[in-house]
Amino acid sequence: MLDNVKKSYPRPGLTPLNVLGGLDVEVEEGALLSILGPSGCGKSTLLNIINGLDDATSGTVTLAGKTVTTKTRSDVKIGVVFQQPRLLNWRSVADNVALPLRELGLPHDEIQFRVHKYLDLVGLSEFAAYYPLQLSGGMQQRVSLARGLAIEPNLLLADEPFSALDEFSARKLRQEFVRIWDQTGTTILFVTHSIREAVFLSTRMLVITARPTHTYLDLTVDVPHPRKPEDDRLFELEKSVTHDFMRMEEQAEQEKERVGAL
Template sequence: MAYLEIANLNKSFPRAGAPPLEVLADLSTAVDEGALLSILGPSGCGKSTLLNIINGLDDATRGSVTLAGTRVTTQTRSNVKISVVFQQPRLLAWLTVRQNVALPLKEMGLQKDEIAFRTDRYLRLVGLEEFAEYFPLQLSGGMQQRVSLARGLAIEPDLLLADEPFSALDEFSARRLRQEFVRIWAETGKTILFVTHNIREAVFLSTRVLMITTRPASVHLEVDVDVPHMRHPDDDTLFALEKQITREFLQMEGEAVA
C-alpha cells in the first residue's frame, strides 16, 4: 500500500446563481514514503486545493485521500504530522529568525531544551545559524524563504507540502535554493509534495513529476525522473526530460484551448 493514495478525487465549489465550479475531476495517484513528488500544472488549475484536501483543511466532493492508512477528511485527519511551506515566507517581522523558527515548537508544548535544540539544528541545516538573531526584514528574500523552510522542518513532519515556495524569487536565488532543498530532502528523508508551474524546477527536484491539466484538473502525465541525486542543473538527461515534458505541457494546453 502506498504512503499516500489519492483515488478518483473530485472537488467543486458552489456558486450563487451558477453551476458549481469544478476544480478537480477524478484525479488519482499514489506516492511512496520518502518520495519527492512535484505536482506540475498551469496557474489556477487546483494544485493548492489538492494540497488543502491532503492536509485535511477541506473535504473532497467525491473520491478519497488515504495517508498512512487513514482516510483524510476535515473530521478524520491522519496521525501523520504535516508541515506546509508557502510561496511567501510568512515570517513575523517583530520576531528574530530564531523566534520565528521556535514559534510552532512552543505551540506544540515542547520543553525549552528541545525547542533550542531543534531551532539550532534546522537553522544550521539551512545554513542560517549565523543569522539567528537577525530580524526577517534584515534578510534577503531567499534567506527569508530558508527561515520558512527551517520553521517547517523544525516540527519534524512526516510529510512536507511545499506550495510554490521559490516562485517569488529571482532565478539565481531559486536555483541555489533548489539545490539546498534537494540536499535537505536527502538528509532528512521526508516525503515531499512540491507544487510548481516551473517545468525545469519540477524535473530538477523530483523523483517523479505529476502533470495535471487545466481546471477541472485530472492527471495528464506521470514521469519518473531516473537521475541520481545530487544533480547538476545543466545535466543533459534532465534537459532532455524537460523538453519532453514541455512538449506534453504545450500539447495539453493546446487541447484545453481547442
C-alpha cells in the same frame, strides 16, 4: 493516497466551480513528487485537502491508512510551506520557526537547536531576531521553508517554496532541499511552475490539466541524486515535458473554443 478526489467550490449565482476533476494518485513513501499544472488549476487546493485544511467534495485522501478530512487527522507529521509565507508579523523570525515546535511539545533545548539549525540552513542565522516585515519577500519565503522543515516531518507539502528567490539562491536551496530529503527519507509533494526545477529535484513528476483537473502525465525521473543541473538527461526530459505541457495547453484552448462554439 488520493482516490478519485474531486473538489468544487460554490459560486454565488453560478454553477459550482469544478476544480479537481477526480484525481487518483498513489504516492510511494520517500518520493519527491513534483506537481505541475496551469495557474488556477487547483494545486494549492489539493495540498490544502491533503493537509486537512479543506475537505474534498467527494473521494478520499488516505495517509498511513487513515482518511484525512478537516475533522479527522492522520498520525503523519505534516510540514507545510505555503505559497505565501504566512508568517506572524508580530513574532520574531526565530519565534515563527519555534512555534510549531512548541506545539509538538519538544523540550526547550531541542527547539533552540532546531531553530538555529534550520535558519542556518536557509542562510538566515543573522536575522533570527528580526521581524518578518523587516525582511525581503525571498527571505520571508526562506523563513517559511525553515519553519516547514524544522518539525522534521514525515510528509512535507511545499507550494512553490523557491518561486520568490533569485536563481542563485534558489539553486543553493534546491541542493540543500535534496540533501535533507535524501538524509531524512521524508516524502515530499512539491508544487512548482518550473519544469526545470521539477526535473532537477523530483523522483516523479505529475502534470495536471486545467480545471477540472486530472492527471495528464505521470512519469518517473530515474536519474540518481545528487544531480547536476547541466546533466543532458535532465535537459532532454525538460524539453520533452515542456513539449507535452504546451500540447496540453493547446488542447485546453481548443476545447474552450469548441465549447464556446456550441
